Structure formats: structure tokens, C-alpha cells
Amino acid sequence: MNxxxxxxxDPAAADPAAPDPSGAQGAAIDVRDLLFxxxxxxxxxxxxxxxxxxxxxxxxxxxxxxxxxxxxxxxGGVLVPQRGSVRLLGTDLATLSPSARDRFRGEHLGxxxxxxxxxxxxxxxxxxxxxxxxxxxxxxxxxxxxxxxxGRRLLGALGLxxxxxxxxxxxxxSIGQQQxxxxxxxxxxxPEVLVADEPTSALDHDARGQFLQLLMDECRxxxxxxxxxxxxxxxxxxxxxxxxLADLNRAIDAxxxx
Amino acid sequence: xxxxTLAFRSLRNRRTTALLTLAAIAVSVALxxxxxKTRTAAREGFxxxxxxxxxxxxxxxxxxxxxxxxxxRVGDATANVSWETYQKVxxxxxxxxxxxxxxGDSHRGFRVLGTNLDYxxxxxxxxxxxxTFETGKPFSDLYDAVLGAEVAQQLGYRLGDPIVIAHGxxxxxxxxxxxxxxxxxxxxxxxxxxxxxxxxxxxxxxxAIHLDWQSGMRALPGARVDAETARxxxxxxxxxxxxxxxxxxxxxxxxxxxxxxxxxxxALLAIIPGVALTQLWxxxxxxxxxxxxxxxxxxxxxxxxxxxxxxxxxxxxxxxMAILRSVGAQPRHVFTLLITEAGLLATGGVAAGVALCxxxxxxxxxxxxxxxxIFLEPGGLTGxxxxxxxxxxxxxxxMGALPAWRAYRNTLSDGLxxxx
Ligand SMILES: Nc1ncnc2c1ncn2[C@@H]1O[C@H](COP(=O)(O)OP(=O)(O)O)[C@@H](O)[C@H]1O
Ligand SMILES: [Mg+2]
Numbered sequence: 001m002n003x004x005x006x007x008x009x010d011p012a013a014a015d016p017a018a019p020d021p022s023g024a025q026g027a028a029i030d031v032r033d034l035l036f037x038x039x040x041x042x043x044x045x046x047x048x049x050x051x052x053x054x055x056x057x058x059x060x061x062x063x064x065x066x067x068x069x070x071x072x073x074x075x076g077g078v079l080v081p082q083r084g085s086v087r088l089l090g091t092d093l094a095t096l097s098p099s100a101r102d103r104f105r106g107e108h109l110g111x112x113x114x115x116x117x118x119x120x121x122x123x124x125x126x127x128x129x130x131x132x133x134x135x136x137x138x139x140x141x142x143x144x145x146x147x148x149x150x151g152r153r154l155l156g157a158l159g160l161x162x163x164x165x166x167x168x169x170x171x172x173x174s175i176g177q178q179q180x181x182x183x184x185x186x187x188x189x190x191p192e193v194l195v196a197d198e199p200t201s202a203l204d205h206d207a208r209g210q211f212l213q214l215l216m217d218e219c220r221x222x223x224x225x226x227x228x229x230x231x232x233x234x235x236x237x238x239x240x241x242x243x244x245l246a247d248l249n250r251a252i253d254a255x256x257x258x
Numbered sequence: 259x260x261x262x263t264l265a266f267r268s269l270r271n272r273r274t275t276a277l278l279t280l281a282a283i284a285v286s287v288a289l290x291x292x293x294x295k296t297r298t299a300a301r302e303g304f305x306x307x308x309x310x311x312x313x314x315x316x317x318x319x320x321x322x323x324x325x326x327x328x329x330x331r332v333g334d335a336t337a338n339v340s341w342e343t344y345q346k347v348x349x350x351x352x353x354x355x356x357x358x359x360x361x362g363d364s365h366r367g368f369r370v371l372g373t374n375l376d377y378x379x380x381x382x383x384x385x386x387x388x389x390t391f392e393t394g395k396p397f398s399d400l401y402d403a404v405l406g407a408e409v410a411q412q413l414g415y416r417l418g419d420p421i422v423i424a425h426g427x428x429x430x431x432x433x434x435x436x437x438x439x440x441x442x443x444x445x446x447x448x449x450x451x452x453x454x455x456x457x458x459x460x461x462x463x464x465x466a467i468h469l470d471w472q473s474g475m476r477a478l479p480g481a482r483v484d485a486e487t488a489r490x491x492x493x494x495x496x497x498x499x500x501x502x503x504x505x506x507x508x509x510x511x512x513x514x515x516x517x518x519x520x521x522x523x524x525a526l527l528a529i530i531p532g533v534a535l536t537q538l539w540x541x542x543x544x545x546x547x548x549x550x551x552x553x554x555x556x557x558x559x560x561x562x563x564x565x566x567x568x569x570x571x572x573x574x575x576x577x578x579m580a581i582l583r584s585v586g587a588q589p590r591h592v593f594t595l596l597i598t599e600a601g602l603l604a605t606g607g608v609a610a611g612v613a614l615c616x617x618x619x620x621x622x623x624x625x626x627x628x629x630x631x632i633f634l635e636p637g638g639l640t641g642x643x644x645x646x647x648x649x650x651x652x653x654x655x656x657m658g659a660l661p662a663w664r665a666y667r668n669t670l671s672d673g674l675x676x677x678x
Pocket of ligand 1: 068069
């Protein structure tokens with residue numbers, strides 16, 4: 001690629017309307033020349049390039065402690081790299097102010113974590129529509145503007161349709177159910193990219209397969225780009241592409257070798 | 259869901275801690291407000307003890323001493339005022355009325371006051387209220403007595419009951435004027451002032467019961483004057499303890515005050531009750547300022563409790579913060595969330611404290627009135643009360659900035675990593 005590597009000098013970042021070589025408005029995720037280290041630690045990530053196209057469903061594998069969650073933090077704009085750029089949907093996160101980054105994340109990204117995804121004091125539906133409370137853009141993208149209806153539709157699509165379930169405190173749901181509520185929340189308001197950080201590791205085998213199938217179906221239906229992270233390589237077959245962090249990362253100290 | 263709703267739901271989720279924190283604030287606020295209310299009531303009660311009296315005249319001593327024995331029935335006069343001097347002042351053209359006061363005897367611990375009917379006519383308290391009779395009427399016969407409300411209630415007296423006056427002020431007296439018993443003809447309505455604790459008789463009656471007492475010694479039994487014979491004798495006193503003066507025109511008060519203070523024939527002192535009361539209040543006020551400061555520290559303790567509760571909750575809530583950030587919450591949202599939480603706790607605590615204070619006052623009122631003669635009229639929240647409560651909430655918000663800032667920092671360093 002002949003693009004400049006210095007993020008602040010990138011014309012595409014300054015002007016979002018500028019044509020981008022990797023897609024209509026840039027790739028979903030475009031990581032370049034990235035270097036990251038936690039304070040007072042050796043470099044954890046040194047990633048020359050990692051690109052996920054729009055609509056693609058990618059599986060990223062790597063052993064525990066190899067820096068997968070850290071990479072997702074960088075992609076989400078929560079962590080800031082020491083060098084290199086992270087572009088999301090054509091926008092270089094480094095050009096945004098911290099609060100603009102938060103807004104950008106709220107608007108374009110959905111997150112699912114390993115466990116404890118839900119706010120314990122909010123109801124099931126309230127948890128699902130939470131992103132709309134912080135991002136007007138995501139609220140606006142809900143068809144008809146009826147957040148509750150869209151929340152129920154997503155829960156239904158993820159197999160949580162029963163009214164009895166909706167009225168239960170989230171803390172009384174099984175882990176599998178909680179993860180599906182988290183998935184519904186991550187998908188509400190059609191964010192372009194969904195980032196899932198080991199969402200299935202707390203699930204048993206059956207629940208894992210079911211969860212993954214429902215998540216993939218809904219992503220396909222919404223055209224969502226999916227970056228799915230796990231140390232469990234057996235799941236890779238369901239995805240368009242499988243990446244190994246060990247291959248992407250040049251940092252010598254990157255945890256246990258894959 | 260606005261931040262307020264989130265903060266409220268979050269608090270409700272931790273309701274035990276939240277309620278305890280709120281209760282601590284409520285109790286401290288109730289204490290502060292209670293002290294403030296009693297303080298105001300005490301100050302007003304003080305100022306209300308006597309009103310409409312322009313001057314009090316007694317033998318020369320201290321201003322406070324004269325005020326204490328003439329109005330509060332505390333302490334003793336060092337000397338008397340002669341009847342002639344009293345008559346001279348009472349006869350002045352700028353003097354509208356006078357009330358003679360003669361003290362020195364008692365009845366079962368209550369002071370006996372010798373005076374005349376002008377007392378019932380001119381004495382005012384609480385910003386100009388008249389003395390009124392609960393039952394009965396002023397004294398008319400020589401051996402009639404009128405009781406203050408407290409005396410009647412504590413001793414269980416009714417109209418027509420006989421009472422015997424003791425010579426001197428001891429609670430248990432060995433020298434009683436038992437040969438000249440009095441009859442109760444009137445009981446005054448409660449005033450919340452020392453009047454309630456006074457037995458009123460006429461000046462002539464005091465002279466009559468002291469006929470047998472010459473230079474502090476009682477006449478021998480055979481030489482005593484009996485009650486009926488006493489009626490026929492000259493009973494105008496030779497001296498009184500003090501007297502109150504109402505001026506024709508208040509502007510002339512200072513003129514008379516100077517004239518009395520410079521009176522050659524007798525060493526006299528004239529005081530303006532309002533001025534003396536303020537002086538007395540300033541003295542007593544030190545104590546209640548101290549009380550107020552203590553109450554303020556208790557409130558501070560309550561707020562520190564809140565601070566501790568919120569700070570302690572932060573660790574277990576890092577996950578909650580990370581989730582909020584993952585859905586687009588900015589650090590300022592997290593900051594507002596925690597500040598709002600402090601604000602909710604403080605506002606709830608203050609509201610509950612106000613309710614608690616008023617509840618306690620309502621409950622304690624009868625007892626305070628009956629036992630201590632303190633009239634606690636809580637009234638609404640004054641501007642000062644509001645400012646005080648507002649300051650508490652403001653202080654809570656300022657304190658809430660600490661955990662809010664900590665949480666803000668946490669979200670920045672934690673990012674989206676959810677530590678279990
Ligand atoms: N906030 C942090 N500060 C310092 N070191 C961290 C922090 N978060 C993670 N690490 C370290 O970085 C390494 C990678 O962690 P992580 O990205 O969570 O790996 P993975 O998700 O692949 O298990 C680990 O050694 C971990 O201890
Ligand atoms: Mg991880």
C-alpha cells in the first residue's frame with residue numbers, strides 16, 4: 001500500500017469524503033504499523049497490518065494473555081497506541097478527541113465481553129436499549145424509533161422472546177441468556193462493527209454453538225462486521241476468515257507462543 | 259434513561275448501604291436543624307419574656323442582676339427602692355404607668371411576687387400579649403393570690419384552695435406565714451415566661467404577713483398580729499424591690515433613665531429591658547453557638563459517611579463503569595453519574611432530616627412546654643434554614659466530586675477491560 005503511515009498526515013482522516021483505497025468509505029477495521037505497550041512494560045503489540053473488510057466475519061485467535069483484549073481496546077479507541085494508526089470505517093481514531101472517540105464508539109461499535117456484560121440494576125430490555133441512551137445516532141437508526149420494540153425483536157431473534165424472561169432481573173438469567181442479552185444490546189441501532197471478546201468462554205458446549213449460530217445469523221441479517229476473539233480454535237470454522245494474533249504480532253514478548 | 263434515573267436505579271440496587279448513608283445524613287441534619295430551631299425559639303423566648311416595658315428601676319447593682327431578679331426571678335436584690343422614690347417616679351408627667359415588684363418570699367420553691375392590679379393591666383410578653391386568666395380573676399381581698407400556670411399545674415391547685423407563704427426563698431422553709439393563709443382567686447393562662455412560675459399577691463398582703471417580722475426576727479407568739487387585726491392596720495409598704503415603667507412617649511425613656519441613674523437621694527439603676535436582654539442573650543448565646551458548631555460537625559460526619567460509602571462502592575462498580583463506556587458513555591457521564599448519586603443521597607438525607615426534625619419537635623413539644631416552659635414553635639423553614647440545608651447539599655456535591663473524579667480516572671485507565 002502506498003498510504004502514508006503517519007496518521008495525522010493522512011488526508012483520508014482529515015476528509016472522510018475522500019476516496020479510500022480499501023473500500024467505499026474505508027475498511028471496517030484498518031490497523032497500521034501499530035505499537036502498544038502498557039506503562040513501564042515491554043511492547044505487547046507490534047502489528048504492521050490488520051484489515052477487516054466491511055461485512056466480513058473474522059475470527060481472531062490467540063492464547064490467554066497474548067494481548068487480544070488489549071488489541072480490542074485499541075480498536076475501540078479506549079487505549080491509545082504509542083505508534084501507528086487505528087482506522088475505523090475510514091476514521092483515524094487518533095484524530096478524535098477522547099470524548100469524540102467515546103461518541104464514535106457508542107455510535108459505530110457494539111461490544112460483547114466474556115461475562116458480566118449487564119448492568120445489574122437495569123431490566124433486560126433496559127440493558128438492551130442502553131446504547132441508545134448515550135448515542136442519539138444509534139437511537140435514530142432504530143426503525144420507527146421504537147426502542148423497546150426493536151429491543152424485543154432482537155431478543156426474539158436471539159431466542160429470548162418470552163415475556164416472562166423480560167420481566168426477570170438480569171442477575172437471575174443464566175450465563176448463556178445474559179450473553180444473548182449482551183449480544184442484543186451490541187446489535188441495537190445497527191452499529192457497523194461488532195466486537196466480541198471471548199463471549200462464549202463461560203458457556204457450555206451446547207450453549208456455545210447455539211449462541212454463535214444466533215449471533216452469526218443476526219450479523220448477517222444486519223450486515224454487521226464481526227470481529228470475534230477467542231482462544232478456542234474449534235470455533236473458527238464458522239467464520240469467513242481466521243486470524244492468529246501470533247502471526248499478526250511482531251512483538252517478541254507477546255505472551256505464550258501460539 | 260437520563261443520568262438521574264441511572265443514579266437512582268444504581269442506588270436502589272445498593273439500597274441497604276444507600277439507606278444507611280441516607281439515615282446518617284438525615285439524623286445529622288435533624289440534629290442541626292433542631293439545634294437551630296431551639297436556638298431561635300430560645301432567643302425569641304428570651305426576647306419575649308417581657309415587652310412593652312420601657313424601663314426597669316431597682317437599687318443600684320449590675321444591669322444583668324436587676325434584669326435577672328426583676329424579670330427572670332433569679333437571684334436577689336441587694337437593696338430596695340423606697341416607697342417615696344417610687345411614688346415620685348410614678349407621679350411624673352412623662353410616666354404612663356408603673357408596676358411595683360416586691361420579691362423575697364416563696365411558696366414551695368416558687369417565688370412570690372407582691373404587686374398591684376397594674377401588673378395585670380400593663381404587663382406584656384411575647385411582643386405585646388396581655389396576661390389573661392385561665393380561670394378566676396385578679397386579687398381583690400387582702401389574702402387573695404393569683405397563680406402562674408406552672409405553679410397551679412405542678413402543685414395541682416384549683417380556685418379556692420388555701421396556700422401558705424413561706425418566709426424567705428428556701429424550698430423547704432421552717433418559717434411559714436401559716437397564721438395568714440391565702441386563697442387562690444385566679445390562675446393565669448400559660449405564657450412561656452417566668453410569670454408561669456410566680457405566685458402573685460398584693461403589696462399590702464406582703465406588708466400584712468410581715469407585720470410580725472421586724473429586722474429579720476419574728477415576734478414572740480403572744481405579741482403577734484392576727485390575720486383579721488392586720489386588715490385594720492396601715493399596710494402601705496415602706497419599700498419595694500423594683501418597679502417597671504411605661505412611658506407616655508418612648509422618646510422620653512432616655513431622659514427618665516438618666517434622671518433615675520443620677521438621682522441623689524438613693525442609689526438607683528434604670529435599665530432598658532431590650533438592651534439588657536440582648537446583653538444577657540449574648541452571654542447565653544456562646545453556649546448555643548458551641549452547640550451549633552457541634553451539630554455542624556455531626557453533619558460533616560454524616561457526609562463523610564456518604565463519601566466512604568460511595569468510595570467503597572467504586573471498586574465493585576468498575577465493571578458497571580466499563581460497560582457504560584462500552585456503550586458510548588463518556589468519562590463526563592461517569593463523573594455526572596457519581597456526582598448525581600451524592601446529590602441524591604444528600605437531598606434525600608436532608609429531606610428525611612427535615613421530616614425527622616419536625617416529627618421530633620411535634621413529639622417533644624408537650625414535654626418541653628410542660629417540663630421546661632420552652633415553647634418550640636417550629637414554623638416553616640426560614641430563609642436561613644434553607645441556606646443551611648442548601649449548603650449541606652452543596653457540600654455533599656463537592657465531596658461527591660472526589661469519588662466522581664476517582665471513577666473518571668478509573669474508567670480512563672481501565673478502559674473496557676473488565677476485571678473480575
Ligand atoms: N491495564 C493493564 N495494565 C497493565 N498490563 C495489562 C493491563 N491489561 C492487561 N495487561 C497485561 O497485558 C497482557 C495481555 O493481556 P490481554 O490483552 O488481556 O490478553 P488476552 O485478552 O489475550 O488474554 C497480559 O500480560 C496482561 O497482564
Ligand atoms: Mg482477554
